Amino acid sequence: MSDKPLAAVEYLKIPNDGEPYLEGYKCGDCSATFLGERSVCSKCGARDQMSAVTLPNTGKLYSYSIVYRSFPGIEVPYVSAIVDLDDGTAIKGNLINVDPDPDSISFDMPVEVVYADALGRKDADGNAYLSYFFQPAATA
């Protein structure tokens, strides 16, 4: 068992020193950005033009659904959100710290990426996981 949390997804990076971050891969030919590592661009087909980029921790809500029925054992309701990060990368996750009510959620609302324990979920070996969430951006 790991003595520190593992990453819930491959594109969430946890450095030994420093803050966790999301990693994308950007195409050197067409600039399309993808979550996670890849070697070929599915937008333009370029090979071996991909380089790792650190994704921004801020973005805007693009679309969402409020989920009331999920698989057994999954706590509902929760907000399933599609977010456009500030560099244009699209990412999906839970929008937290907001009322699960359409009146409390608006398209293009600024959100920030926060990193936290993966809702207490552990794997078969008992490892804990770190995941990412979106929350309404703190207003300055």
Added chain:
Amino acid sequence: MTDAYIVGVDMIKFGRFPDKTVPQIGAQAALMALDDCGLTIQDMQALYCGNLGQASGMVGQRMLQEIGQTGIPVVNVANACATGATAFREAWASVKAGLYDCVLAVGVEQMGKGLLGGAGAKVGIPKEGLLGSGTMPAVFAEAGMEHARKYGTTFEQFAKVSVKNHHHSTLNPKAMYQIETPLDEVMNAEMISYPNTKLMCSVNVDGSAAAVICSEKKAKELGLMNRAIKVRASVLASDPWQERDLVMPDVNSCTRKAAAEAYEMAGVGPDDINLIELHDCFATAEILHYENLGICKDGEAGRLIDDGEVALGGRIPVNVSGGLLSKGHPLGATGIANIYEVSTHLRGEAGGRQVEGAKIGLTHVIGLGSACAIHVLEKAG
């Protein structure tokens, strides 16, 4: 290339048949389609069989074990919710190419109850409810909310789709349900994934549908042109790259691409289409496809449902069968069941739900992943 014609087509009444096997359910529709044109399994030169749930289970061959093992080539097809339409298209292509002049296409599915979507994790921890939702109602809710952000489409407008399709199904004896669902009932039903309530989600049912496809020469030789349906276009598309499609399956660009190619192949435009059976897996999805199929301008889909243009008796009736929302959605059968519905109208045999004077119809299915199939059909003669 020869033209290809549907000479026989039928579907079973959709329902739940836990005591039957998948090949048995498929065999029923196969025999009905053969009977529809008075042919036998001995007349079929190939079988294209669509099924998703047992994609590795040689369903086509096992179905022939039920109805006649003539030794013909069998192609088993799986392509998400476009499975049945893809099997039909492979059958059509084999006739167009001159490989065969009389073939059978079958779509069949036996469904469990409950939610469809990405479930448990093979490694690590489950992601459902942690990184958003991969359930189908949520994915299509997010697609609908994209329309809402662009055009202000309302929960009520999405719900009206379900009211319409449930109403249509009261006129279709082969639909799973024949029950009216007024607007308040749809909107107040259990919320599954906002804005899709339970009555705005397609019904998981068992079902099968089948079609016999002939070359023009063969159909004439057999004296079957009388009720034959000409396949004017058959198009299959996968999803072209879109900026969000890795986190938000894109049902729009895939459908738009297939629609443009289908209209070009058929030599017709959206204004020439008299009825449409489209992929209303969720009420939110139907709204998107009015625009994707070009029956209204972008941003007008909400008005289309408000004004009743897409209801039976309206300008361009959509899903008069009851659609996936009420007729039911046996994944592998759906694409051929749609073709049965449109063919039945073109033949003038649709009874109480007949779209009067229908000359040309269009069928559309889309499977996430993604695969979109569109067929444009016309009465022969």
